[in-house]
Amino acid sequence: MNRRPRRNRQSEVIRNMVQETSLSLNDFIYPLFIIEGQNQRIDVASMPGIARFSTDTLLDEVHSCVELGLKTFAPFPSIPESLKDKYATESHNPDGLFPRAIREIKKNFPEVVLMTDVAMDPYSSDGHDGIVENDEVINDETLEVLGKMALVQAQAGADIVGPSDMMDGRVGHIRRVLDENGFTKTGIMAYTAKYASAFYGPFRDALDSAPKKGDKKTYQMNPANSREALIEAELDTAEGADFLMVKPALAYLDVIKMLRENSHLPIAAYNVSGEYAMIKAAAQNGWLDAEKGMVEVLLSIKRAGADIILSYFAKEFAQYLKK
Ligand SMILES: NCc1[nH]cc(CCC(=O)O)c1CC(=O)O
Numbered sequence: 586m587n588r589r590p591r592r593n594r595q596s597e598v599i600r601n602m603v604q605e606t607s608l609s610l611n612d613f614i615y616p617l618f619i620i621e622g623q624n625q626r627i628d629v630a631s632m633p634g635i636a637r638f639s640t641d642t643l644l645d646e647v648h649s650c651v652e653l654g655l656k657t658f659a660p661f662p663s664i665p666e667s668l669k670d671k672y673a674t675e676s677h678n679p680d681g682l683f684p685r686a687i688r689e690i691k692k693n694f695p696e697v698v699l700m701t702d703v704a705m706d707p708y709s710s711d712g713h714d715g716i717v718e719n720d721e722v723i724n725d726e727t728l729e730v731l732g733k734m735a736l737v738q739a740q741a742g743a744d745i746v747g748p749s750d751m752m753d754g755r756v757g758h759i760r761r762v763l764d765e766n767g768f769t770k771t772g773i774m775a776y777t778a779k780y781a782s783a784f785y786g787p788f789r790d791a792l793d794s795a796p797k798k799g800d801k802k803t804y805q806m807n808p809a810n811s812r813e814a815l816i817e818a819e820l821d822t823a824e825g826a827d828f829l830m831v832k833p834a835l836a837y838l839d840v841i842k843m844l845r846e847n848s849h850l851p852i853a854a855y856n857v858s859g860e861y862a863m864i865k866a867a868a869q870n871g872w873l874d875a876e877k878g879m880v881e882v883l884l885s886i887k888r889a890g891a892d893i894i895l896s897y898f899a900k901e902f903a904q905y906l907k908k
Pocket residue numbers: 702704706714749750784785786787788789856857858859
């Protein structure tokens with residue numbers, strides 16, 4: 586035989602030498618869940634290893650991540666039901682839980698980069714990402730709320746805002762509001778191709794943010810579509826996005842690849858809560874090795890073309906690299 590591909594697999598050193606894709610901590614953004622209170626650390630039952638932190642314990646958590654070399658975080662607030670309303674008013678309260686937590690993190694860890702979520706659902710009594718009127722999520726009125734929310738987050742110290750709501754025109758609107766208020770350096774990571782997915786289940790448990798009625802199919806994308814992701818990418822790029830994101834990651838590796846090949850912007854992929862839970866649950870049943878599964882799926886996302894990976898595995902991956 587003239588060609589023997591196994592020659593390049595015969596030892597670890599050779600395998601490492603020909604390895605095409607590798608992961609570094611620079612690739613990761615670690616999501617964090619924040620709750621009101623003091624000295625709280627409440628496990629998320631459907632996400633083993635992930636907890637919701639009050640601001641004080643959150644600072645310890647950020648500290649331990651920074652020690653491991655993780656520098657970028659995506660915090661999400663869990664808002665008490667009593668503060669939710671139809672218009673997500675609490676989302677642009679400058680003294681609300683989220684802006685307070687952002688200020689605390691940036692004060693204690695100025696080098697850390699924060700990417701903050703812009704969407705109404707954690708603050709909405711309807712549990713939707715936009716304003717609900719006659720059972721419909723209305724687009725243009727929602728943009729006003731998103732603009733105010735993004736501005737409050739930028740004022741609190743967010744480095745990058747991440748609109749995850751899928752309203753049309755929100756990237757352009759947020760860019761305008763930020764610029765008009767002097768926040769020309771605040772970046773926008775657009776959730777560009779965000780699909781109406783079953784894999785957000787554990788996240789909605791963690792934040793109590795599930796829609797009270799209906800689903801998100803009139804704004805999140807149909808899992809059957811990929812060309813539509815290119816339309817969203819063109820619009821977000823034209824509107825001023827600094828990064829494009831695909832979400833979820835694993836069921837949409839083809840979409841990640843497609844955006845990578847069709848855009849010059851950095852591409853992020855969100856390895857979402859259900860994708861994390863799936864591996865953790867199988868591992869708890871003794872059905873697969875969690876660490877190997879973690880590395881394999883993270884590599885697949887990078888191999889597909891993601892420059893940036895948002896993942897609940899980020900801290901565990903950092904610990905794995907340390908060993
Ligand atoms: N707009 C809110 C938002 N931002 C991130 C996620 C999901 C993240 C995850 O599942 O890990 C969601 C949930 C949703 O759209 O219902």
